[in-house]
Amino acid sequence: MLLTRNFRPGVVFDTAPLGHNYGDTVLEAHDSYTPGSTVEVEFWSAHPNNNFQTQNSYLYIQHFQANGDWKTVLTDGDWDTTFRWRRHLLSESIVTISWEISDDTPSGRYRIVHNGVAKSLTGLHAFNGTSRDFVVTTDRTTSTMAYFTSNTPVIVVNDSSGRTLTLALMGAFVAVVVVAAAVVAIRRHRRAHADPLAAAYQQVNP
Numbered sequence: 728m729l730l731t732r733n734f735r736p737g738v739v740f741d742t743a744p745l746g747h748n749y750g751d752t753v754l755e756a757h758d759s760y761t762p763g764s765t766v767e768v769e770f771w772s773a774h775p776n777n778n779f780q781t782q783n784s785y786l787y788i789q790h791f792q793a794n795g796d797w798k799t800v801l802t803d804g805d806w807d808t809t810f811r812w813r814r815h816l817l818s819e820s821i822v823t824i825s826w827e828i829s830d831d832t833p834s835g836r837y838r839i840v841h842n843g844v845a846k847s848l849t850g851l852h853a854f855n856g857t858s859r860d861f862v863v864t865t866d867r868t869t870s871t872m873a874y875f876t877s878n879t880p881v882i883v884v885n886d887s888s889g890r891t892l893t894l895a896l897m898g899a900f901v902a903v904v905v906v907a908a909a910v911v912a913i914r915r916h917r918r919a920h921a922d923p924l925a926a927a928y929q930q931v932n933p
Contacts, residue, residue, distance in 0.1 A: 741773035741845040742818040749773060749845050750856025753821055756839065759862040762830045766839065768858045772822040773845035775812050778853075783842060785810045786824045791836035791860070801826065834865040 743749050754769035775785065786808060788801035803810050809825040824839055839858040844851050 740818060740847055741777070741820060743771050743845075744815075744819055747771050749843060749852075749854040750841060752856065752858060754823075756858045756861040759864060760828055761864055762828050762832055764828055766826040766828065766837075766861065767823060768839045768841075769821055769823050770841045770843075770856045772812070772820045772841065772843045772856075773854075774814075774820055775810075775822075775843070777846045777851055778844035780842060785822070785842055787840040787842070788826050789838050789840060790833070791838075797838065828863060832863055832865065834863055836860050837863055 741749075743751075749771055751771045752768060753771060754767065756766050756768050760766055780803070784802035784804065786803050787799045788805075788808065789797040790800045792798050801808050807827045807829055809823075809827075811823040811825075813821055813823075815821050822841060822843070824841060826839065838860050841856045842853070843855070844853050846852075
């Protein structure tokens with residue numbers, strides 16, 4: 728009989744960094760991606776050996792539906808996803824979740840959800856974290872689409888080379904509205920305070 732011993736210590740306990748919670752993002756997703764690119768998000772997490780998620784998943788790729796629900800389209804059991812864990816300092820953990828976007832991925836809004844279980848002196852505690860929303864655009868030719876990502880309106884422009892330009896509209900939109908309102912106010916002010924003699928002259932000499 729061959730006996731083997733594992734001298735690596737088990738999970739004693741996990742901690743989240745000061746000022747953060749389990750599931751907070753360390754590295755966020757970009758605003759938009761195209762098929763063939765890779766989404767990568769990092770979360771503050773715990774040791775994955777606390778729960779092997781055999782009846783669950785360490786990650787979910789979710790697609791926003793027209794009815795307002797989020798539909799899970801990929802998990803850690805799919806070839807397009809990758810889950811990597813690393814220890815940070817003594818008892819902190821960071822997980823990196825990657826998604827290689829396949830060519831047949833529908834366009835729309837997506838997000839990445841991470842599930843984990845942390846071990847403390849009082850027991851095991853489940854947690855989850857969610858990335859910001861991001862857009863997948865499937866048309867590699869020149870096109871323009873408007874979406875709301877993380878409650879911020881953006882326009883996604885794809886050129887013929889497949890490059891993606893994301894324009895955050897919040898600042899630009901507010902600036903345009905302010906300028907337009909100022910112009911309207913100035914015109915109304917001028918009309919309301921027009922020179923009476925000039926107005927009479929225009930009536931006599933149309």
